Amino acid sequence: MTRRARPPTLDSLSAEAREAAARARRALGDRRATPNVAWISALTGANRREIGAVLEELEALLPLEEEIRHRHLSAGREVYAQICAPFELFAITRLLRPEHVVEAGVSSGVSSAHFLAALRRNRRGRLHSIDLPVRQRGTALARGESSVAVPPGRDSGWAVPDRLRDRWDLRLGPSQELLPRVLGGLGGVGLFLHDDLHTPAHLTFELETVRPHLLPGAVVLADNTRWTGEAFPRFAREVGARVVRRGRGDLVGLRYPLSPPSL
Numbered sequence: 001m002t003r004r005a006r007p008p009t010l011d012s013l014s015a016e017a018r019e020a021a022a023r024a025r026r027a028l029g030d031r032r033a034t035p036n037v038a039w040i041s042a043l044t045g046a047n048r049r050e051i052g053a054v055l056e057e058l059e060a061l062l063p064l065e066e067e068i069r070h071r072h073l074s075a076g077r078e079v080y081a082q083i084c085a086p087f088e089l090f091a092i093t094r095l096l097r098p099e100h101v102v103e104a105g106v107s108s109g110v111s112s113a114h115f116l117a118a119l120r121r122n123r124r125g126r127l128h129s130i131d132l133p134v135r136q137r138g139t140a141l142a143r144g145e146s147s148v149a150v151p152p153g154r155d156s157g158w159a160v161p162d163r164l165r166d167r168w169d170l171r172l173g174p175s176q177e178l179l180p181r182v183l184g185g186l187g188g189v190g191l192f193l194h195d196d197l198h199t200p201a202h203l204t205f206e207l208e209t210v211r212p213h214l215l216p217g218a219v220v221l222a223d224n225t226r227w228t229g230e231a232f233p234r235f236a237r238e239v240g241a242r243v244v245r246r247g248r249g250d251l252v253g254l255r256y257p258l259s260p261p262s263l
Contacts, residue, residue, distance in 0.1 A: 007038035008048035016059075017052040024058040024087060027065035029072075032084040040088055042244045043219050043253050044095045054094040058087060061117055064161065068113060071159040075108075076140055081147035082110035083195060083223055085251055092219055093118035098190025099125050102182065104175050104206055105196030105223075106131035107148040109157035115191075116164040128169045128186070130178045131156040132196065175202070179209050188215040194222040203231040211239070218256040226250040 010018060025033045040051050072080045083089070093101060093115055101115050106129050119125040133156045136149035150156060157170055171178050175196060183189065192210050194203055203222060214220065222232050232252055236243045240261050241254040 007041050008051060010035060010037050012048055013037065013052040013055065017055040020056050020059040021087060024061055024065050027062045027069065028086065029069045030082065030084070030086075033086055035087040035091065036085065036246050039085075039244060039246045039253070040091050040095070043255055044092055045255070046095045050095060051091060054091045055087065057094070057121065058090070061090070064113060064117060064164075067161055068108075068110060068159045072108065075151040075154060075158070077151070080108055080110075082108065083251070084249065085246055086110050086114040088246070089193070089221075090114040090118045093125075093191060094121060096190055096217075096219060097122050097124065098215075098218070100186045100189050101125065101127045101191040101193075102179075102186075102189050102210065103127065103129050103193040103195065104131075104179060105194065106156045106170065107133075107150070109160035111193060111195060112157055112168065112170075113160045113164060116160065116167055119167045120164060125190075126167050126169060128171075128182050129157070130171050130173070130175050130182065130196070132174055133172065175206060179206060183210060183213045186213060188218075189213045190215050190218050192218065192220045194220075195224070198224040198227040200229040200231045203228040204235070207231065207235045211235075214256045216256065216258040219253055220256060221251070221253040223251045225252050 021035050035055060037051055040046065089111055103111060106112055112127060112129055115127045119127060134146050134149045136145060136151050139152060141149060156172055189210060194206050225232050233243055236254050240257050243252050243254055245252050
């Protein structure tokens with residue numbers, strides 16, 4: 001009987017990769033952002049050496065992480081609602097080298113910035129983002145307001161530096177209107193992230209809308225799936241893929257099969 005190889009872990013990577021990831025996490029100021037190497041491997045098929053090489057590149061991203069944190073603090077937020085896996089998004093994009101990345105949900109743009117940083121290093125590809133911003137009512141976030149609310153004087157993606165925006169197609173409005181329009185102009189999607197309205201019906205809409213445009217081997221991600229019930233697992237079953245959870249959290253992904261079932 002053949003024994004399955006153990007998935008790589010952060011501890012199994014080089015000291016350079018581990019230290020780069022630690023410094024990037026501290027610069028961003030998000031303790032949750034330690035990269036989950038097994039999750040990256042399961043979604044991309046990359047080995048320990050390949051993942052370690054792209055995580056070593058986080059050393060060059062330290063000015064970006066510091067700038068994002070500074071922009072958050074300047075808007076009066078010591079803690080801002082953002083995806084917990086920015087470095088995994090960077091690594092997955094570097095490893096897959098997609099021509100088109102699509103994300104639904106932007107807020108301050110932490111995920112967007114890491115997609116764009118990876119595309120810049122790839123020297124190819126574009127990020128297509130859709131956001132329906134929630135506006136903060138006053139100068140400070142009031143009790144009961146969404147933690148993703150955009151501060152006064154700012155707009156969706158306000159934490160993304162100008163130097164990264166040349167590969168970015170950002171559109172504001174409802175996903176129901178914009179997602180079909182965006183997808184219709186692309187040749188195929190290599191990476192998709194759902195991180196906007198977290199309801200079963202909305203996630204199902206986005207997954208079914210993007211499905212005909214997914215390239216073989218594309219990665220599909222969804223955050224906050226504790227609120228979306230069976231929508232993502234059902235989609236995975238329909239396309240014949242395995243749901244891969246990031247640790248014990250509710251950020252999940254799948255690798256679209258090379259030969260998916262017919263629509």
